[in-house]
Amino acid sequence: MPDETPRFDGMRVLVAEDEFLVSMLLExxxxxxGCEVVGPFATLSAAxxxxxxxxxxxxxxxxxLAGEKADPIIAELASREVPVAIASGGFxxxxxxxxxxRLDKPYSATQLEQAMATxxxxxxxxx
Numbered sequence: 001m002p003d004e005t006p007r008f009d010g011m012r013v014l015v016a017e018d019e020f021l022v023s024m025l026l027e028x029x030x031x032x033x034g035c036e037v038v039g040p041f042a043t044l045s046a047a048x049x050x051x052x053x054x055x056x057x058x059x060x061x062x063x064x065l066a067g068e069k070a071d072p073i074i075a076e077l078a079s080r081e082v083p084v085a086i087a088s089g090g091f092x093x094x095x096x097x098x099x100x101x102r103l104d105k106p107y108s109a110t111q112l113e114q115a116m117a118t119x120x121x122x123x124x125x126x127x
Contacts, residue, residue, distance in 0.1 A: 006113060008120055009034035014056035016040065016047035016073060017087065018066045022105075026060065029109050033116055044068040051076040058119040060103070060112075063088045071095060083122035085115045 013035045017023040023040040030037050038056045041047035044065045051059070051073050059077055061070050063086055070086075077084050078097035086099040087107070101118045103111060 006117055006120075007034040008116055010036060011058060011116075011120060011123070012036045012038050012056040013116075014038045014041075014047070014050060014059040014061075014077075014082075016042075016044075016059070016065055016070060017062045018042040018064070019062070022062075026112070029112050030060075030116070032109075033113060035116070042066060044070060044072065048073050048076060051080075054080060056082070057123055058083045058085070058100075058116075060085045060087060060115070061099075074099065083119040085119055 013030050015026060015037055017026055017040050027037050027040055038050060039047065041050060042065065047065065059082055061073055061084060063070050074084060074095055074097050083100040085101045085103050087103045087105055089105045100122050101115045103115050
């Protein structure tokens with residue numbers, strides 16, 4: 001039986017995640033899906049600098065980066081109409097800009113795959 005895992009070959013994903021082990025696992029899962037990982041970035045400043053550079057297609061952003069809210073990154077991505085998945089530890093984020101999809105931590109590979117499919121569809125809709 002052929003592998004039925006969706007492939008997102010070449011889709012560049014900006015990743016901002018401050019937890020080292022979560023970051024490593026996320027990077028591996030995204031690579032397995034065929035994505036190119038931009039980052040991962042553990043700090044607000046590094047992720048925001050890259051968000052402003054715009055060399056990615058979609059983003060997966062941890063809502064809390066080393067104690068700083070990721071709102072400036074999310075606002076920058078919203079201004080560029082970039083599809084975004086917000087990873088959160090279970091509380092409802094108070095954001096001005098709504099993300100495309102939300103990933104409640106801890107999330108599984110299947111949940112990430114579904115989020116990436118949603119981001120991919122949003123990306124295709126913006127072409």
